[in-house]
Amino acid sequence: MAAGADRQQEAAVVIIGAGISGMCTAIDLIKRNNCRNFVIFEKSGGPGGTWRDNIYPGCCCDVWSHLYSYSFEQNSDWTREYPGQEEILDYLIGVAQKYELYRYIRFNTSVESAQWDDAEKKWKTAVKVTGSHDAEFGESYTLTSDFLVSAVGQLNVPQFPNIPGLDEFRGTTMHSARWDWSYNLEGKRIAVIGNGCSAAQIVPEIVKAASKLTVYQRTANWIVPRGDAPIPSFKRALYKYVPPIRWRSRADLMDIRESSYAAICDHHSRLAEMWMDLSKGLMKAQLPDKPELWDKLTPNYPVGCKRAIITDDYFPVFNQEHVSLETRPISKITEKGIEVDGKESDCDLIVLATGFRTVEFMHPIRITGSAGRSISDIWAKGGRALYGITVESLPNFGMLYGPNTNLGHNSIILMIEAQSKYICALVAEVLRARQAGKSLTITPKKEKLEEYNDELQKKLNTSTFAHPSCRSWYKNEEGVITNNWSGTVIEYQKMLERVRWTDYELSGNGADEVPETSLKIPRVVEETYISYTMLGLGIASILAVGAGWALRSSGRLRVR
Template structure:
């Protein structure tokens, strides 16, 4: 024996231990009783985004009542919009509850994946990045029946390509790689970027730094952040009264779904409301700074870029120790930042890159060879990512992905999307295993290229009619040529319904069980995957009417019982 089979051989390999990877593993374990799973995670623990992003002010911009798994709902968050530490604690608790630590391998990364046509299995090269495990060996190979990528769209920080950066002698930090051991107090700081991340960092560090220069390329659409601490009595009621907590979550769901019109249809009343909220915030918070009012005013359609939700960003820009610069960055010097049109460079000690992520590289730069040795760059010419329903890729057999191309939402909780994807992929895996076992053979399935292309073309046609396509701005979900490869055009419910049905005729198959697969497709061409229904079906008025009707019925029954009870004695 040259290796430990349980260590190097598994049914399902999941790449990534964030919200997506956890959801996928839990779905497989709880619903389909599949336990032969390995999770490869690059960092030292579960949490994904909420483990990576530890910058000052890091917090969620989706209501806490909606930002938890449907199967592990948390209603005792301390705030309506919880912070990073509380969210990481929640995810850690979920991982412990479902015993995910038993199947996880941390401080490990995937270098490449190769499909073996003869074995009809995936061979994945894993690199051990550090710790004691690296003393036993720096790499090994895992062979698996299926591979699920849970890497996501925001795993790789985006670099900053500007002359002179390597010459800078001060401290450089990306927002997603924050050095918590570095003391930023009393330093001269410059931050590049004015999106949601920067809007959370700026107010926090402006309190302690000597001077802060905020470098803005495009102003964000800023609206108020309705965040407050949740009283103990509310948390208690939500935790122990199921109908109430379901109602709170449903109302949050309905509210966020309504926001879809605001960020996709610039002519909608919701988009007008968003404009009013933004202009009202500017006028109120920057009334004494007309120079800043003009600088921060967005000049594009609401929703073209990710909406910034904050109450303290504009006031922070107005502080005496803060400058908002809109000039082009010419270069970085050894001790500062040189702006176009300004003779002298601004001297700084710290440069913060709030420049986002490499969101067009959906598989994190992995080297992937699929069917017949076809490389990923051949499957995705020009780097344009295309996946059927955002979860499966042509020529990659028995391969799935979560939070893939055109599945991002800019109006609602991504957990809604991720759960639907995990449900759909798990149901497909279970069906494939069932067909394999029936023939005691092999079976590999992948989406047909023409079906995937048609799906992608229909999405692009819809997306080009939304605010996402506004040429007046750039965003992390739109390529330079205008192709939108990240966002989904519909609502969260629309996407959930898209995944409710698996059309097996959209797939090709090979293996000894391929004939049975074809026969099954001819007999039962579709498979139903029930979605999690979380929206409210009844209005508040209807609920009150039902409650009153139930109460009245109860009173009537009580009266009838009092009348007949003596007759029964």
């Protein structure tokens, strides 16, 4: 071990993951807690999380670009209304560079396990080094910390389908989240298994090169228009040099997205009916000569039960002669291709657009909490957490994008920022005790956690997410909705505006110094808070300053 490496085996805070959540938490630790004694473990070779892992053709975001950035680091330079993967990754890399996060990240380092030590009141996180970046620490080591933060998210471990013969196929198989760009698609016979968001982005791109393309669809999806377009340079300049315009635009976009919540939570709402009519109209307009496909491409469940797909170019693919849609179940995969009802179709490439292992939060990391309780025991009936952040029997632990915090209508970054601030408020108390030479453990009360989740599930069970006619990645095998939040972003943010210490069991010799009153955490208000009057005054003041500068400059010129 290199000299001085001993001190690198201990930190105040360990963050797992250097994606949007992990970076946000790190920045908040620096800005809000003045804490730099933390380590970020990242299994990949760079920051970006899911936007580094998913590099398939056509990969992009289904949230408007000006909503898909941190509120404190808004990007004026998005080139399109909906950002592509490369542009999002560039943005995240730029954020990591600006806030000097690279010094805290240990890349190519995967977390194997994390165990709470009841005696030391510390987390012991065991990692395996898969690259040379951390060679000075050895191939594996354990790091001790006062607080542990999971920022691994829900969309990071690929889900492979349970289809007989999948391993027997002699052609090429690739999952959408593990795309191999060295493979030449030109002239290939391609089968795409799955027709969700990833497939809807991949298919219109690879169809250009394929000699034959078959989409294997288990269930149809509701598809609504995307309306993507380039953002002209003059508009980008306005966003950059007249920030109130950017703020106003972002507020408008958030208002629109928040108002769409009714469409995905209540299938009896007028908005839900409008979305379904819009989807059917789009399909028939884009496939006017394919009425035989209309029934196959129309879902038998209400909009919102599964994530709606936002795209303009998926339906038109099926107008092409070399493209077919297969809705019968796959019997098995053979050495040469895919068999359906006893008939085999040969192919060169099978694309698995089958999503992620979403209900197994933090998989495959082995987490062990107080009294030796494993996460598999704690979550035997499905993942659950207090406010989606803190977990029973896991002291001094917080997670971002955890159970019941996913959205179907708005930007997840809006949720992540609220979670990050809340976690940093918990961390602040633990660090305060540490600095005083004392210890403090914070664990959610079981009765509070159960009360919160009972109310949450009661509301979710009346939503479209619970509709019996569809399967989705929002639910576990028992049908419990483990992934989605039950309300709007604003409702969630307001819930996290305060840390109520009565929600928690506080122990250790530093517990007596925690204030009895709840802790206020001012939220970032991003809905309509900049009125058009304010916007006009802001622009007027900028113009006035500009005019004054111009007059002074011209005056100086005349004197000369």
